[in-house]
Amino acid sequence: MLLPLFLINPFNMHGKNQIGFALSSNGELMQKAVNPATGQFLSGDFINATDEEIELTMERATAAFAVYNKKSAEEKALFLEAIADEILALGDALVRRASSETALPEARIIGERGRTMGQLKAFASHLREGSWKEARIDLAQPDRQPLPKPDIRKMLVPVGPVVVFAASNFPLAFSTAGGDTASALAAGNPVIVKAHGAHLGTSQLVADAICRAAKKTGMPDGVFSNLNGKGYQLGTALVKHPKTKSVAFTGSLSGGMALHKTAQERAEPIPVFAEMGSINPVVMLPKKMDAEAVQLADVYAGSITLGVGQFCTNPGLIVALDSPSLNDFIAQLSLSIKKILPASMLNENVYKGYVAARETALAQSGVTLEAEAEGDTVNFEGRPTVTSVSGEGFLKNTTLQEEVFGPYSLVIRCSNKEELLEVLQSMGGQLTSTVMATEADVAEHAAVIEQLGNISGRLIFNGVPTGVEVCSAMQHGGPFPASTDGRFTSVGTDAILRFVRPLSYQNCPQSFLPEELKDNNPLQVWRVVDGVRNNGPI
């Protein structure tokens, strides 16, 4: 059982900006935290950062970069592990605060805390292994004709200060010490977090933890900062700042594109890795549907409503051929959806966004309401909803391709295989696509599955898109508009690749080469030497 908050919380909800190791609150504007499930204010007045505080933050980050950049892989790994330890040390106070600010159940927050710590530790291991720097060595050939070949060695180096926009739907795993922060720090860059306005207290607690970890492990002042402010104003100032070298964002299409535009209009354009809207189509192929309509409906009722539908990978579209078994599927899905209780969404904005988007979708010509959860809704509760439309109706109306962020899914009844393929060809980029199929379906519908691969970052067979494994092979990011840059992932160890660039050394003395490129390969990293992969010395 959790103790009452005032007894267990040793931390003052000071509401200040964390600028490197210093707390600062020179501003006059402030925000309060709200419990979305009760509408009541939570403790803490969160002071917005002033322009001068933003400037100071960026200066401190730039100064820290020169020092942090040179820390060894082991030193950085210890820092990341210390962050995980400090987060755990926040104990119930963090769990309670995060749960109160987001309406997410405490059990979910505890699970997410484990994931967040797991991510930090995964990057620590990745640093210790070291091969991610993609060292390549082409040895000199002084006697080559007509010109001698120089010695050229290349590896990845960090880019500089990274601004991270915390996401609302994962107040730990995609927020202050989430995957973006972990990967940017692992790459060797200082991080400046724009705290999410809907969980400012959670962000403060985690920022405190990160700074304690930084001090304990000897990291420079400025390696991490956490600022409060109004989204657009603070976000724009951070992205425009000339000392910012890269940006990571998870959120809406409109938010991500506004930041992308701002970043491209700078004198020095910088990348914005925005993970944005996705409707995550699920194609149910005929033999699978005929065999398992009822089971599929039960599995998908769960996936559509998991976490009140507030996952980037929520299955927003279910595509199938019209058939008696599709009717069975819809009937069973409707039964399940009606019985699922509405639950509070993350905050007022998310709730209002869901209500409006759901209403817009329902108002579209040809869209049938198949089922919605019964009962009254209070306190920003989102109502689980399933609708349907014909393939023809879907193809005629691009509004139906817009994400309805929440517990909502649209079933598309296609009249034949050609129409089904056309429906998929009409879609923009997606984080995920899923195919529910027997082996015979896979063989018969290869073109459909290939098309799903063409538009997606991850192609799932006989599963649900919700649930994003943190691992080396994960791709979380897809062709536009799922991401601004589908060549990178925001989940898994490859997320580090967003925040580095290659640097070649030509005829560099051994004394000046980084460890990863020295002849004797002291870190035993895997390298490509004259085209041959190995992890030994030269």
Place this chain on the structure above:
Amino acid sequence: MLLPLFLINPFNMHGKNQIGFALSSNGELMQKAVNPATGQFLSGDFINATDEEIELTMERATAAFAVYNKKSAEEKALFLEAIADEILALGDALVRRASSETALPEARIIGERGRTMGQLKAFASHLREGSWKEARIDLAQPDRQPLPKPDIRKMLVPVGPVVVFAASNFPLAFSTAGGDTASALAAGNPVIVKAHGAHLGTSQLVADAICRAAKKTGMPDGVFSNLNGKGYQLGTALVKHPKTKSVAFTGSLSGGMALHKTAQERAEPIPVFAEMGSINPVVMLPKKMDAEAVQLADVYAGSITLGVGQFCTNPGLIVALDSPSLNDFIAQLSLSIKKILPASMLNENVYKGYVAARETALAQSGVTLEAEAEGDTVNFEGRPTVTSVSGEGFLKNTTLQEEVFGPYSLVIRCSNKEELLEVLQSMGGQLTSTVMATEADVAEHAAVIEQLGNISGRLIFNGVPTGVEVCSAMQHGGPFPASTDGRFTSVGTDAILRFVRPLSYQNCPQSFLPEELKDNNPLQVWRVVDGVRNNGPI
């Protein structure tokens, strides 16, 4: 000895657009080719592509993608090798035409042809080796608690049609079948080349060769196209086209940034890999300068004027501490520069650009003309020039950081170490930086060398920046404004990484997995399986 052109040229200079395998000339506007060394017109009326022809080109490329994407690595490798063979088979006709259109000596064109063929063959080898797709496999753990772990496998896949802007300064190696085309084709994407207006005939001959190679090796119609048109108009249309998925460009900062802006303003933003301006600073450290002033001057007189200074990596800035040996260096450099004969530049635009930029540089306060080549200049000949300025003068005037594209270099006399570091800190991103140093200099001036690394894609020790080795460890691209995206290279086998994205497969049946991800690893590519690198089966 080369035969007269009319005897050896078996190819009709038809001047048409190559749209897939078809030649098309529906337009009314046309361009003529000019010999910059004589001012005379060359054979061929080059018909500009119409909007309908552009549309047809993009449709054909998109259709070709679906087929080409599925060709095996071996099939694509044979295609690239066939292109190299067909280019060689063009024989003297190509050499003569390229030389006449660019004023580059025939020996240089022959060398560049070798490099171009070498690039194509290097990508063929890279495809056959196969490990570049960065396959990662995380095996399932069905018994994991609290949730089973799915099987996830990831590798790089092509993005779709790539538009390549041919560069003027390498009419073969950075043009129609140059590194951008070779890497985009190797990645599995169709290519549409915007022919450079200053070597339209060369582009036509090479486009013909590519299409012959495509037919001989069974590649789909539309895998390659070559269009003529006015730079801004055709370029904008191609970048705006919704079927274009990526763009490669080598040229001016203004040209690259205009394309980047256009690409970011699309409904679906796409990357523009623009390799743009760079002044490639060279720092001459004191002990090296004291020991070898005269030799350094001779080496650099050659590098500054190589190819009439028309290399992206031309050393435009020489930075050193003021000293008697710097005076010796400048005196010797001046002697050499005065004796170097002016030579025709690539075309009228390049020549006029050089004259104007040189004039602007000479007019800046505090800039001293140290030496210029003697004698009259005719036929777009660029006059080798060396100037100098104090460190203070350089820091006060950002105009001096602008590239003077041609045989020009500015020597910066710094009054002390701090000023030298400040000069380097004031600079934008560079393709290359060079340090001329003894071992003692390297130890003593680590901060200077680190700063050069911070701003550059390639850091050269005791050499010249001109000359870009085509190899695995090469980085040709640097922080902005050297490139729009310093995370990628346009030279060397890693150039392929610009035109791919990762795709994850979750719980995918073996039958549907690409060869690189199958359990038995039939292609024996290097993969990371559950964190362990190996090239065997699972």
